[in-house]
């Protein structure tokens with residue numbers, strides 16, 4: 001019996017990390033609802049790298065339109081967006097995409113995302129692909145402690 005424990009534990013650990021957990025772990029995905037006729041919006045989510053190594057995000061995509069990784073920056077009092085080619089998460093690092101910062105830009109949408117819709121977003125990473133169903137909402141979820149009063 002004792003001889004079996006080590007291999008079983010090892011197997012459990014491997015399965016636990018590779019099959020059941022996302023790398024990186026994605027949570028709290030949401031997309032901003034837009035007024036009728038709008039063909040672009042943004043998706044936000046939280047990423048957590050629970051592995052012992054660096055994980056790179058190399059691209060994003062969504063079935064609903066053209067997706068790209070963007071960052072909003074304040075430069076000289078003006079807010080501007082720029083494309084981000086890739087994103088590295090060090091071991092144990094967490095990154096939060098939220099209004100005013102990193103986001104997944106969604107453009108060329110055939111249908112305007114309205115509150116209650118679900119938008120699938122996927123991230124290409126150095127470990128494969130992770131996807132999440134983003135809830136379309138009018139504002140950031142309260143649970144994330146955001147104070148977006150626009």
Ligand SMILES: [Cu+2]
Pocket residue numbers: 042070071081103104105
């Ligand atoms: Cu953008």
